[in-house]
Amino acid sequence: MTAVDERELIEKVERGERLGQEEGTRLYELDLLTLGRLASRIREERYGRKSYFNINRHINPTNVCKDICKFCAYSASRKNPHQYTMSHEEILEIAGSAREKGAKEVHIVSAHNPEAGIDWYLGAFWKIKEAYPDLHVKALTAAEVNFLAESNGLSYEEMIDLMIENGVDSMPGGGAEIFDEEVRDYICKGKVSSDQWLEIHRLWHGRGRQSNATMLFGHVEKREHRIDHMLRLRKLQDETGGFNAFIPLVYQRENNFLRVEEFPTAQEILKTYAIARILLDNIPHLKAYWATSTIGLALLAQEFGADDLDGTIERESIQSAAGAASGQGMELDEFVSLIRNSGFIPVERDSLYNELQIYEG
Template sequence: MDVVEKVRGGERIGLEDALKLYELDLFTLGELADERRRALHGKKTYFNINRHINPTNICKDVCKFCAYSASRKNPNPYTMPIEEIVQIAKSSWEKGAKEVHIVSAHNPEAGLEWYLGMFAAIKRELPEIHVKALTAAEIHFLSEEYGLSHDEILDRMVESGVDSMPGGGAEIFDEEVRDYICKGKVSSEGWLAIHRKWHERGKMSNATMLFGHVETRAHRIDHMLRLRALQDETGGFNCFIPLVYQRENNYLKVEEFPTGQEILKTMAVARIVLDNIPHLKAYWVTATINLALIAQEYGANDLDGTIERESIQAAAGAGSAHGMPLEEFVHLIKDSGFIPVERDSLYNELKVW
């Protein structure tokens, strides 16, 4: 049986077959992924009204792909006071944001109370806002820095009002690639173990994959299969987000960048392989809005959100510094033939536009 028949027959796809999917022509692969997407979500494309806050760029780790942390390539270190972070959250809430997405660097100077205190302070002011915060990499950093177990950090996150976890810090799970691009960061096993523990607390999280740098297609598929195995176990992942590597202002010397076709193929393969993760996000920040809109035809059913402001990817060349106006976001989805659905952070539908 060939791989197309296997996919259409509902068979689960392993490493060998997933590599064969990449060899299909773009339109056949897109058709297979679109069939999966329609079976799950019809023509709905989800987004939320959210605000990204990046409270510090001082980092003890040196990831070769990072253009955000304060370094020779970005010599402007900052750490926001908690009052400023709360003020940003309040301002965004007043403009309609339902979620704050808080990811920052591994700052050894800021203190554990600063990291956890900002969430508690936001919740005191805005009890209804959804706080999505702390990647597994940040949790691992706090655990090592302050001599606490992952469980203790996770329990304190829950106490401080964190509602869900973002998927950052996953990069690529292959240990050799990981050692090369982000040595010293949480290990692949550590990342998966932290998300497992979070799911065991009845909480949801997302999962990312950074691709388009020094990894191979097989590394990407291995990454997806490890996520699929954990999802079989816990069911705690809302969404998978393939992040396209941003090339500017960093130390990863990459000669060949993925083509638009390769990005779309990776989206489509992800939709087929990750049969148990309900949502696939084309994160417009790293994919560009135009490619993200096309990705709706290749399995993606979520475009993230309005964002308002974003610093991490923007530092590496993404056009996300000032977010995307809501009306434009809705208009672009409609224009591309899909139904814009505003959601909350856990994919409950709030409004069909």
């Protein structure tokens, strides 16, 4: 890219003009600090120095899965021989304990267990909502929705209605991985397709509900695949307005079957955050999910467009199975101190980004 081309690209971003596939890919050619400056300007115009988080509890109720995803270290049908499926009583006990510790949300995602049955999945949400109606239930990725719909002869619309009837408040963004069909066929053949993932979220938004969107990067995909992924999300958001946050997930390298030799540098990860903030002008929040990026890099990502760090998590099994240091979550006081010491203002939010408490000074 020539100096003139670079200047024109920067000026387009500064004017707030939308970039397409080619220009979005060329953003990676800009130096890191330039991208950081452009993304930070967008972030600060919207949120100032506020950084959002919530007090939440991740629950992963089963690791038994019918699918074979090469990047997954969590599924018991692969390298992990220790299968488990929690009872409703166990799930309810975890939710109640988390609520006593101040959690406002339970984030429930797991594997595609063909033996558990739809009543096991939906019954867990119903029982949590019955016992703790003030807890926000964020549950079922689009991949899980697709699995349950197909295995029970239901349409997506019918499955979504059952989710709402049984207490699901919002959907997480998992299962998106990378939308490029060729890459997807290699890393998660047989899983929900990109078009199906987008359709499920379109229908969910059509019910007046909100969700998040993820992108798994740093494995076998190329930069242009990431840009394509973001632009497909931007297009759907133009239609529905239902996405709360975009969450770039950094691929975890341990205990899985992907043959990845070159992993993204910290610079590449930060560039991806910044580019996401620039391209996704219609998705309000950009989350640096510390469970995959590490807490240090997530804090630094605040200077590259990220305005959300997810939450305290308390316990997490899926990313930690592949090497992430998120297994035991993080204490609230430590989380707040880390955000404050990085020069930002910690803001506790609820699951739909209503501000609950600002931790000044």
